[in-house]
Amino acid sequence: MKPLARRTFLQGVGATLALPMLDAMRPARAAAAAGSAPRRMAYVFFPNGAIMPDWKPEGVGADYELPRTLQPLARHKSDLLVISGLAHDMARAHGDGAGDHARSCATFLTGSHPRKTDGADIEVGVSVDQVAASEIGNQTRLPSLELGIEAGRQAGSCDSGYSCAYSSNISWKSATTPMAKEINPRAVFERLFGNGVDDAKARAERNFYRKSILDFVSDDAARLRSQLGQTDRRKLDEYLTSVREIEQRIEQSDVETKRQIPDMPMPEGVPSELSQHIRLMYDLMLVAFQTDSTRIATFMLANEGSNRAYREVEVKDGHHQLSHHRDDEKKVAQLQKIDQFLIEQFAYFLDRLKATPDGEGTLLDHTMITYGCAISDGNRHRHEDLPCLVAGKGGGAVTTGRHMKIESETPMANLFLSQLEAVGVQRDRLGDSTGKLPGLTV
Structure with missing residues (x-):
């Protein structure tokens, strides 16, 4: 398989998901070289x-x-x-x-x-x-x-x-x-994973259907997974799980915020604790x-x-x-x-x-x-x-x-x-x- 570019993304409607460093992103001769990660x-x-x-x-x-x-x-x-x-x-x-x-x-x-x-x-x-x-x-x-x-x-x-x-x-x-x-964690999340094209519309669609960003890039993720070795598949799955966990914590923060009557205005997505x-x-x-x-x-x-x-x-x-x-x-x-x-x-x-x-x-x-x-x-x-x-x-x-x-x-x-x-x-x-x-x- 041809090495993946370091800046490979999973693409979906209204979402772009950058990937962590995978073995497939490094040529074989570079894989053994120490210090390959950026500072x-x-x-x-x-x-x-x-x-x-x-x-x-x-x-x-x-x-x-x-x-x-x-x-x-x-x-x-x-x-x-x-x-x-x-x-x-x-x-x-x-x-x-x-x-x-x-x-x-x-x-x-x-x-x-x-x-x-x-x-x-x-x-x-x-x-x-x-x-x-x-x-x-x-x-x-x-x-x-x-x-x-x-x-x-x-x-x-x-x-x-x-x-x-x-x-x-x-x-x-x-x-x-x-x-x-x-x-606001939600705003940071959207900045990291939104694709910059009509993000507000994409966010509204996700909220309406209660979909995760991962749902929108699932087809691209499946295609990539089929090309990866066992170690990289595990890395990818662990990473996608961590992204979903952050999403869930932000969603839970929204629920908790709406339940409370705070002493001061609290932006949506900011945890109460x-x-x-x-x-x-x-x-x-x-x-x-x-x-x-x-x-x-x-x-x-x-x-x-x-x-x-x-x-x-x-x-x-x-x-x-x-x-x-x-x-x-x-x-x-x-x-x-x-x-x-x-x-x-x-x-x-x-x-x-x-x-x-x-x-x-x-x-x-x-x-x-x-x-x-x-x-x-x-x-x-x-x-x-x-x-x-x-x-x-x-x-x-x-x-x-x-x-x-x-x-x-x-x-x-x-x-x-x-x-x-x-x-x-x-x-x-x-x-x-x-x-x-x-x-x-x-």
Whole structure:
């Protein structure tokens, strides 16, 4: 059989389904070659800083111990690089007064200081993900994917005279253009699997007949299955099953949403439980990587300054309110619960990545996911010694299984320069970078 093109799709009326990497997509001489899978990069942001004594590991190098907050990642310790010492100086005031939350969010992936304005003249810098998308985004159907949990405003004042656009976005296509995130899993699903031709009509037809996207590509899937070997047939069946499971979870979310009378408008398709929402978005990111629909993604677990309550872990007070804890032990304990809850969801994502074959390894082997923010101590709005970890080996670009302690005040943008180089994008500078970060590989 002639090898399948890597960008083979299953086609149907109103639906296009990208496929994962199959053995049939690689010529025999390439099948034995290691490193054949593409490298992916993702950035996951959480708000309001962290309780750092429970975040920062003891020990350095491979001899480190995971602290309390990171314990849910214990089974992935060998796939983690925890970095201490990074800073975001551009998140500091530099004469602009209050507004650390807005600045930290805008600075997180740009390394640039945002203009203080609540008008239309917003300006910060291009984010690392969009620098990558501008160079390698044309290799996939979607240049990049921007996901979130909380809706955000793009105008008005959200933090001491800073535009809401700064608090609601970490991805910036240009210095003045944020990349709006999608919080509705159904919309993300349609973006990944719709064919771009009369999608609204196709969605309406599917909803009317209660059909799955898989029903619309079933004929094409059957034809392809007949051409595949036993291993590829199993891979295809597992993949199609996972797509259907995501569909079913989205449909169930619709039902649950319609049963409730929420305190605020809830977009159709958004699960009522936060953990379900987060995990569904992680699963969509995984499928986007698995099918090579994109190689670049960002995910905001909340907007910066978010005052969400985390009732799933019995935290009834608002997150931002608690972050100004003034060393109150009860508030610190509640904040640590939030930090650990979000890490538990991240561990779920790593579980899924590690269980998904990709080339000569797994998706986790060929992806580097940076998890962190631009505030360390939320009580004092500190922007040094930031909470930051990189999960996954990035196709050999990262040596994991260690705690890397670097010189204090090293710009986080130095890490981004090294990550850009790892995906084949050469840049001499990003934001306030001073050079590439040494020691990602040892």
